[in-house]
Amino acid sequence: MNDFQKAILQGIPDTLPPGKPFDPEVSHAPVRKDLLTKAEKKLAVRNALRYFKPEFHPVLAKEFAGELKNFGRIYMYRFRPDYKILARSIQEYPHRSEQAAAIMLMLSNNLDDAVAQHPHELITYGGNGAVFQNWAQYLLTMKYLAEMTDDQTLVLYSGHPMGLFPSHPEAPRVVVTNGMVIPNYSKQDDWERFNAMGVSQYGQMTAGSFMYIGPQGIVHGTTITVMNAGRMISKGDGSLAGKIFVSSGLGGMSGAQAKAAVIAGAIGVIAEINPKAARKRHSQGWVNELFENLDDLISRIQQARQSKEAVSLAYIGNIVDLWERFVQEDMMIELGSDQTSLHNPWAGGYYPAGLSFDESNRLMVDNPEQFRMAVQQSLIRQVNAINALSKKGMYFFDYGNAFLLESGRAGADIFKPTGDYRYPSYVQDIMGPMCFDYGFGPFRWVCTSSNPDDLNKTDEIAARVIREQILVSPPEIQQQMNDNLQWVLAAKANKLVVGSQARILYADSTGRINIARAFNEAIRNGIISAPVVLGRDHHDVSGTDSPFRETSNIYDGSQFTADMAIQNVIGDSFRGATWVSIHNGGGVGWGEVINGGFGMLLDGSPEADRRLESMLFWDVNNGIARRSWARNPEALFAIKRAMETEPRLKVTLPNLADDGVVEGLFD
Numbered sequence: 001m002n003d004f005q006k007a008i009l010q011g012i013p014d015t016l017p018p019g020k021p022f023d024p025e026v027s028h029a030p031v032r033k034d035l036l037t038k039a040e041k042k043l044a045v046r047n048a049l050r051y052f053k054p055e056f057h058p059v060l061a062k063e064f065a066g067e068l069k070n071f072g073r074i075y076m077y078r079f080r081p082d083y084k085i086l087a088r089s090i091q092e093y094p095h096r097s098e099q100a101a102a103i104m105l106m107l108s109n110n111l112d113d114a115v116a117q118h119p120h121e122l123i124t125y126g127g128n129g130a131v132f133q134n135w136a137q138y139l140l141t142m143k144y145l146a147e148m149t150d151d152q153t154l155v156l157y158s159g160h161p162m163g164l165f166p167s168h169p170e171a172p173r174v175v176v177t178n179g180m181v182i183p184n185y186s187k188q189d190d191w192e193r194f195n196a197m198g199v200s201q202y203g204q205m206t207a208g209s210f211m212y213i214g215p216q217g218i219v220h221g222t223t224i225t226v227m228n229a230g231r232m233i234s235k236g237d238g239s240l241a242g243k244i245f246v247s248s249g250l251g252g253m254s255g256a257q258a259k260a261a262v263i264a265g266a267i268g269v270i271a272e273i274n275p276k277a278a279r280k281r282h283s284q285g286w287v288n289e290l291f292e293n294l295d296d297l298i299s300r301i302q303q304a305r306q307s308k309e310a311v312s313l314a315y316i317g318n319i320v321d322l323w324e325r326f327v328q329e330d331m332m333i334e335l336g337s338d339q340t341s342l343h344n345p346w347a348g349g350y351y352p353a354g355l356s357f358d359e360s361n362r363l364m365v366d367n368p369e370q371f372r373m374a375v376q377q378s379l380i381r382q383v384n385a386i387n388a389l390s391k392k393g394m395y396f397f398d399y400g401n402a403f404l405l406e407s408g409r410a411g412a413d414i415f416k417p418t419g420d421y422r423y424p425s426y427v428q429d430i431m432g433p434m435c436f437d438y439g440f441g442p443f444r445w446v447c448t449s450s451n452p453d454d455l456n457k458t459d460e461i462a463a464r465v466i467r468e469q470i471l472v473s474p475p476e477i478q479q480q481m482n483d484n485l486q487w488v489l490a491a492k493a494n495k496l497v498v499g500s501q502a503r504i505l506y507a508d509s510t511g512r513i514n515i516a517r518a519f520n521e522a523i524r525n526g527i528i529s530a531p532v533v534l535g536r537d538h539h540d541v542s543g544t545d546s547p548f549r550e551t552s553n554i555y556d557g558s559q560f561t562a563d564m565a566i567q568n569v570i571g572d573s574f575r576g577a578t579w580v581s582i583h584n585g586g587g588v589g590w591g592e593v594i595n596g597g598f599g600m601l602l603d604g605s606p607e608a609d610r611r612l613e614s615m616l617f618w619d620v621n622n623g624i625a626r627r628s629w630a631r632n633p634e635a636l637f638a639i640k641r642a643m644e645t646e647p648r649l650k651v652t653l654p655n656l657a658d659d660g661v662v663e664g665l666f667d
């Protein structure tokens with residue numbers, strides 16, 4: 001047994017490890033709000049000490065109090081392991097259950113320095129998307145996973161391993177809940193308090209559910225969105241050649257826009273106020289060219305337009321200046337969006353026009369009220385410019401970042417006379433009707449050998465399966481499959497892997513099942529050298545109830561209910577998932593969304609064949625059924641097809657009332 005395996009089996013060490021110096025080279029989570037009373041702070045330390053022998057308490061109590069004071073949380077830095085955390089080959093993890101070993105691989109990927117945003121604070125992405133609350137939880141969970149058998153289930157409460165409970169081989173090996181609180185206690189500051197006390201966490205979507213695969217997922221989603229936006233504006237072949245897509249942000253998720261624009265064949269022009277963020281994306285090859293001067297940028301755009309070059313150009317400056325310059329030049333811009341972090345407008349998510357990056361950073365601390373006014377004035381200017389370009393024919397969409405919401409609150413001219421927003425969200429117009437309602441969503445897999453050769457083989461298998469499916473599919477879904485065929489064929493060349501050997505593509509229920517079945521067979525025949533983990537983003541057909549994003553195209557009034565996400569996770573758990581998770585918060589924030597997901601290990605066995613068919617069918621068709629009950633036409637089409645292929649499926653279909661029957665009833 002090597003040192004890594006010994007360390008995993010040891011769990012929380014018997015002797016106190018030396019303290020760890022704070023490493024300034026690593027990206028650290030921001031200091032969190034100090035909201036706890038003195039009594040609550042004592043409780044937080046007492047809670048943290050529960051993981052350790054009493055003889056450690058005098059030293060650790062002081063240390064943890066210091067962490068709480070300095071960082072707003074108790075991370076237990078001292079217990080961060082010395083070995084490198086990353087997605088190793090599955091056989092390197094000590095285990096008695098192969099399923100549990102696959103989960104160790106997946107959660108390790110989420111904490112890999114090369115993958116995670118703030119690895120020392122156990123944050124994978126999104127600023128606060130936690131895998132665990134502290135290092136004791138990590139150590140204990142890894143030990144349980146290493147020891148458990150297929151007759152046990154590990155129960156995780158917001159990162160805390162409650163323990164191993166007897167179950168059976170068909171049950172999930174792990175059940176994860178993150179941030180589940182009583183609904184009346186689900187405000188942003190409630191999260192701050194509960195998380196500081198060590199009793200709850202924000203798991204984002206794929207952080208606390210061990211399903212993050214680096215930036216590939218967001219590049220894929222953004223590519224699909226930009227391509228489909230291109231089709232909406234085009235009367236011809238939908239090509240984006242020579243067309244301009246303008247947006248802002250080269251940060252965590254927004255950084256994918258530049259790369260996606262090029263993959264989609266467009267000219268991507270992205271403004272980023274933070275020079276460091278822009279240069280980072282440039283050095284990674286995600287942005288082709290940087291500009292600090294608007295004159296140079298405009299002539300480069302015109303040149304690219306003439307030659308129909310697919311290229312990404314970043315403007316280091318404020319998006320408002322860029323929009324206003326386009327208006328001044330009377331330029332035709334085909335596609336527009338915004339990905340500043342407007343879900344967090346007053347603390348650095350949005351930088352107002354007229355102030356430099358540094359001036360804004362000072363003002364938001366020194367004079368928050370003046371900063372707030374500057375943000376609102378800036379949004380008014382931004383919307384005016386967008387409105388002017390939209391009148392010329394630009395198609396603008398909200399990218400799930402609260403742009404419409406905050407612009408409206410700022411008093412910008414963003415409403416139609418009916419009171420609705422002038423512009424749609426990307427789910428309302430694009431992802432909802434074109435993908436989710438047909439059952440297409442972010443299916444993904446990870447090769448547990450951690451060997452790129454296996455990933456290449458899975459790409460080939462997936463491409464073959466999609467080609468076969470295209471031959472027997474109706475015209476309504478040919479485009480979705482062709483897009484994903486092109487994506488998977490180009491995936492290797494686009495060098496999308498960061499961390500585990502993972503791939504994403506959008507597939508419907510039939511596609512997911514056929515691809516999974518083909519993988520399972522290839523594992524059985526030794527073509528793929530080790531098991532494969534299947535999963536998906538929570539941002540999918542059935543997994544997420546989120547009224548301003550995933551379910552924003554539900555118009556029967558049920559968009560504020562969360563039955564779908566809860567039904568989904570319960571249904572997955574008894575149809576063969578290897579692990580399941582359900583979260584409060586993810587994407588749009590704590591209290592705003594309920595979302596869940598699963599992981600499933602394919603090991604080549606007949607049991608895996610049975611499980612994948614049963615679970616994947618439910619995991620997609622649950623959401624289509626709900627979307628069809630909400631009268632979405634694409635979902636009605638898809639659920640009727642599903643009932644034809646599976647006679648045991650009997651879904652309640654809506655009767656559609658004529659407008660004339662209800663109009664005038666309450667006048």
Ligand SMILES: NC(=O)c1ccc[n+]([C@@H]2O[C@H](COP(=O)([O-])OP(=O)(O)OC[C@H]3O[C@@H](n4cnc5c(N)ncnc54)[C@H](O)[C@@H]3O)[C@@H](O)[C@H]2O)c1
Nearest residue numbers: 249251252253254272273274318319340341350351400401
């Ligand atoms: N990409 C997606 O698929 C997707 C989906 C849903 C929601 N979102 C939302 O998009 C937003 C961005 O996410 P992120 O992870 O990239 O956040 P981020 O904070 O890492 O990046 C946002 C970037 O915008 C820049 N910025 C802010 N104000 C600016 C201005 N006025 N002009 C130019 N640049 C400015 C910031 O410097 C920052 O680099 C979030 O609100 C997120 O929830 C994205």
